Amino acid sequence: MGPEFTLEYIQTLIAGGERGALEAGLAGLHSADAAERMLGLEPTEVAHFVQLLGPDKALPVFEFVPLDVQKEALKHLDRQTLVQLTTLMSPDDRADLVEELDEDFKDRLLSLLSANMRQNVRRLMDYPEDSAGAYMTTDYALLHPDSDVQSALEEVRLQAATAETVYYIYVVDRSLHLLGLVSLRDLIVARRRSRVGDIMSKPVISVRADEDIEEVAKLTTHYDFLAVPVLDDQGRMLGIITFDDLYDIITEEATEDMYHLANLDTDEKIDSPLMRSVKLRVPWLLSNLATCLVPAYVVSLFAHTIQEAVALASLMLIVASLGGNAGNQSLTVVVRALALGEIKLRHNQRVLAKQVAVGMFSGLIAGMVIGTIAYLWYGNPWLGLIVWLALVGNLIIAGLFGALVPIILRRLKLDPALGSSIFVTTATDVGGYSIFLGLAVLVMPHLAGR
Template identity: 60%
Template sequence: MAENMEHLEELHTWIRNGDVQALLEMSRALHPADAAERLAVLRPEELGRYIELLGTAQALDIFEFVPFEIQKETLKYLPRTILVELMSLMSPDDRADLVEELDEKSQERLLSLLMQAERQDILKLITYPEGSAGAYMTTDYAFLRADGTIRSALDQLRFQALKKETIYYVYVVNQARKLIGFVSLRELIMAHPDMDIAAVMNKNVISVRVDEDIENVAKEMTHYDFLAIPVVDADDRLVGIITYDDVFDVMTEEATEDMYLLANLDTDEKISSPLPRSVKLRVPWLLINLCTALLAAFTVNFFSGTIARYVALASLMPIVAGIGGNAGTQSLTVVVRALALGEIKVKGNWKVLFKQIGVGFFSGLICGMVMAGIAYAWFGNVWLSLILWMAMTTNLILAGLFGAMVPITLRKLKLDPALGSSIFVTMATDVGGFSTFLGLSSLLLHYLVE
């Protein structure tokens, strides 16, 4: 902690005194991500002054690692010339993402400063629907014509490499800019200089449409182990590429979203959210949960006469519901993950339901047998043990059924399969567990009392 405060004081002093040499030495001594972590504690106006002192070319690598919200605020404090230079040097996708998040007035100011080509590129990228491949792609990619030689291709790449984000793969297009193949940099280097590009390129090129859902793009890139994937329009013209770092961000966002939704949290809530906002985002889900809990309470109240005649039921019924809830969460987690990874199709998923029901049945038999033995040792009533065994087996079957059925149904309704799933599954296992256990106890009450 003391060391961090010391670094912060040094940064304040260097920026205040305009000590460019000290700032350069710090920037070069650290990885850009580590340097950005230090700079993130500065006020936006101080970070703007840092960029001005260091120069946009030096500061850009670090600035791109600074949290998005701080980037937006910092732009307000940059001089016009520095702002134009910084935005011109940024990769097209990062530049478009940043502009899209600005308010309308700031967008107009920034776009008016940029060159026409850059302005048109940004406007085109931000018009693609949110969650589509076009919204995540970059127009910064290397491409070649099929009718050239390897020698000329390498010369072109030397020129393009200075301005391109990545050249893991080089995409080959025809005169109409339609994507017809690709070649790796390794293949270009290893090939004879006088060979034609068409002779070494791979024609079996896998691409995605510009309007394709980014989650599907992420699955394809993971499946094929790509570092980048080309994006084409409706006429198969190459319009951009999506790199793995962008897809990794998407996968992280989706995993976080599923985790939040399974816990019945709004994805807009952050650890830094103000207290009133956190309360506002959580209470609606808690009220929904309260309604389902009341349904379980009404179920218990319906059998209050049975509980009054055999009080031991009150101490055992939470076990039946609790084990069912845990089993339901297990099935729910497995199915939601499988849906997210595309392992389950929307149609023909009856095998998944039967599998989860089967798991619930055998898990119920085992756990119910164990609990039946404990109940017999505790209360010495064989009928109570038998009821407990049957109730736990039935409730774990329900847990498997609803744990699979709820997320699959939500997906069929075009909703996120994690959305509120845990509330509905818990409701099913609570009501089902109480109903089965207390219902059987009511039917066999005269045996219990005897």
């Protein structure tokens, strides 16, 4: 069944209206795997898939279908199926999908929903895109502190059908002010006559609806939460953000940093059209070209020196290359630490000092190796000496700028990864060439003719 359940086979089943065979094929697959095998279906085919299986059975797979396909597929559903499918979605997924629709279809869909659901969608859509409120769901389990454990377990059982998660149950008063938290485990092991208020944990770490979602993701990973409550300014429950949504944020942020470190636009994907990839990359390359002119100019200042000792031309590339690699090492470590909130303002000097020290000791070791090779290669100890000294100096520069550039960008409220590698590479190229060729000028009588 597994290997045969291909895209072509799925298309055949949908076209033939073979519901039984389609259900049998899906039975052995996780919803995410089923959606992956359906990649390539046209939106009309996805719509037929939903109508063939029915919204309740199709939704688990539909939720894993790419958002751009989802929004187009909705337009091909009949009115009843459209309403049923949208109603079954979790509030946050529903709001995300509705927000992506064009205005006319969005208004039409919202008019078909119940007043309460329509109000809920609009409220979630009103939050800023990168705020906690935009990612929260309003389906969560709650209890009151005066309930006993036995009745609380029954309440949780009734809420489980619609709650996003029941592992965390939030304890609130009549006005929905957050008082504490109990886990499902707490309820199971507690005495049946115990009050929920007596076994709940407090205070509860929470976030405000307007907090930046990346900060919420850091908070959640720091405490290993499965979910975090979202409160209004009066401390009342608005919803929760579950880890699956925060994991997506963490993945997106990591991808964004990776692209920025490589000077790529985050809109480029592996399957992007050829000319679109070219269009996205060329601006970054041209901006990098401007910084490349600086080290090129530095080298031109020493043209006469290089002519007198040709060996310098090959060795200076090693000095610059190792400096660039070392700079990217420091840059990667510091950008990651900034992204995870591991570096605070008071840590900046310590971070800079460590990266400079790492560069110095790395330069001493690498310089000794490369310097020895240069001596054996050209038979001139002076060449080996200036290579060694230049590498020490350039790797110190690499450590300094690899840490300093992202820290400065963060202080300026910019993404620390954005364009950092361009500045670091320029610094190590200019520094490496200047130190190496400057030292060569000082000992030129010992190098001439080499």
